[in-house]
Amino acid sequence: AISKNVNLPYKVVTAAGLRTYPDGTGDIPLTLNGDGKVAYMHLWPHARPWRLAKPEPMLRCVPDAANVAAILSAALSAYIDSARTDDEAVASGEVRGKLRVVGSTTRNMAAA
Numbered sequence: 578a579i580s581k582n583v584n585l586p587y588k589v590v591t592a593a594g595l596r597t598y599p600d601g602t603g604d605i606p607l608t609l610n611g612d613g614k615v616a617y618m619h620l621w622p623h624a625r626p627w628r629l630a631k632p633e634p635m636l637r638c639v640p641d642a643a644n645v646a647a648i649l650s651a652a653l654s655a656y657i658d659s660a661r662t663d664d665e666a667v668a669s670g671e672v673r674g675k676l677r678v679v680g681s682t683t684r685n686m687a688a689a
Contacts (some may be wrong), residue, residue: 604639605636607634
């Protein structure tokens with residue numbers, strides 16, 4: 578087994594979603610802006626399925642996913658707030674104002 582890490586800075590994340598399952602686990606896909614280009618094969622198996630043209634990293638089967646999504650949402654919100662107050666970052670173009678946090682949009686998958 579080979580361990581792999583992919584570090585994505587907050588400035589390339591435009592949205593984070595959440596899909597929870599009845600047992601409390603869930604998937605958290607991340608949408609990246611144009612600066613955050615990562616090949617699908619570099620993300621696999623942590624890529625959102627069928628997003629080949631514009632791959633999205635996804636945290637799969639996360640235990641207590643709602644809590645993890647809340648922590649991620651708070652961290653992204655804090656980053657956005659600090660970026661807004663940092664006039665130099667905005668003036669230099671480091672922050673493009675495209676970041677938005679899609680909070681914990683929960684869709685429970687009902688058993689068929």
